Amino acid sequence: MLYEGVLNKMQTEFNTPIEYYLVFKNNFININQIIDRDIKIDFTGYECLNCGQHKKIFRQGFCYECFYSSAQVGDWIMRPELSKAHLGIEDRDLEYETKVQIQPHIVYLAVASDVKVGVTRKTQVPTRWIDQGASKAIEIVEVPNRYLAGITEVALKDMFTDKTNWRKMLQNEVLETNLEEIRNSLKDKLPDEVKPYFDQTNSAIFNLDYPVLQFPKKITSLNLDKTPSYQGKLKGVKGQYLLFEDGTVFNIRTYEGYMVNIEVI
Template identity: 65%
Template sequence: MQYQGVLTKMQTEIGTPIQYYLVFESDFIHMNQLLNKTLHIKFIGYQCLACGKNKKIYRQGYCYDDFYNQPQVGDWVMRPELSTAHLGVEDRDLDYEKRAQLQPHIVYLANSSNVKVGVTRKSQVPTRWIDQGAHEAIEIVETPNRYLAGITEVALKAHVADKTNWRKMLKNEIEDADLITYRDRLQEFIPDEVKEYYISSNKETTLDFPVFQYPGKLKSLNLEKTPEYTGVLKGIKGQYLIFEDDTVFNIRNNEGYKVTFAMS
């Protein structure tokens, strides 16, 4: 059986284990059903997620021009503290930015390789944690907009990491941590204007990933250098496919790449 389409991040469904779906324009693949099966991936071109043209992907699924003009990849996305919609100030498209920024946001702790602090829209819980490959996570504050969440993250990352070690995450080299204790210890560092949004009564969320075999020495699949690859799928964690030969393929990093998927 063969499928063809443009890669976008896998859709997920909470469960034991988490369910993964690769969605194309006219079809989708339930990736969990492909575990322990041979998968053939072939790179056939680009398709920018904005303009739809066969232009080399620059970052996050967009060609160079669209990366620098589309509102969904403005600087405030990666750096929430730069959000300005609450002031009525436009970055690229104020209507879009109001919809995205002026909604409840969560500052959280997630443990995927080590404990890190992050920000996400409330509507993206627990999707964001799944995408990061976190086996456990806990909310710290719920703010009414992205800016307040952003300045909280900036304040807290002086005391806890804000990056995931993706290699350790994929190898399942996990730091043993009590997230409730972490959260309570960080409370004093929350900015004064955000203290009223602190969440003190919630519990940890635990996540179970469909992995039969964790890799040893990682080999990242780069479709431009290796346009065709065949391997046995042994696991899915975060947005990575993990293969029997220790090859790992980051679907999220290959958004906008047009591929064929064949399985046997």
């Protein structure tokens, strides 16, 4: 079976285990169904996810020009505290920014390696945690816009990491911790304008199970620019990574906008 298309982050379905789909323009692969089979990946070119032109990808699936002009990759994406749409202030495109920023957001704790604090839109729960490879997660507070979520994350950053140790995550080295107890200790540390939302927020713990037959002991990252052709036996999926029997891991998110042929052998 041969599949051709442009890489974009895998779509997921919250299940036990999580279902993964690699979706192309004209077809898709249910990744769970090809675990324990050999697959061959060939890099064939670039296609910007924004403008569709065959330009070299700069970051996040965008060419250089689109990365510095599109509202989809403004600074407020990575730093929610910079959001200004609630004030009617434009960064790159106020209509788009209003649609994305002024909607319910969740500040959460997740454990993929260590305890991490993060922000996501409510509509992205639990997708955001799946993409990070979290084993479990809990909501700290739900707020009505991205700015309030951002200042909450900033207030808590000194207590927790805001990044995932991806190597530990892929090797399933996950810190044992009581997320509910940690969450309950945070109310007094929230910004004053956020505290009223704490008791209204769902505090159930999400547990996430990934389709992995074998976790890698020693990790080698597949770099399509240096190794444009690779073949290996797929042993699992976690986060946005494909895990292979020889210890090779392939981060789909890193190579968004790359055109590939994928053959299932």
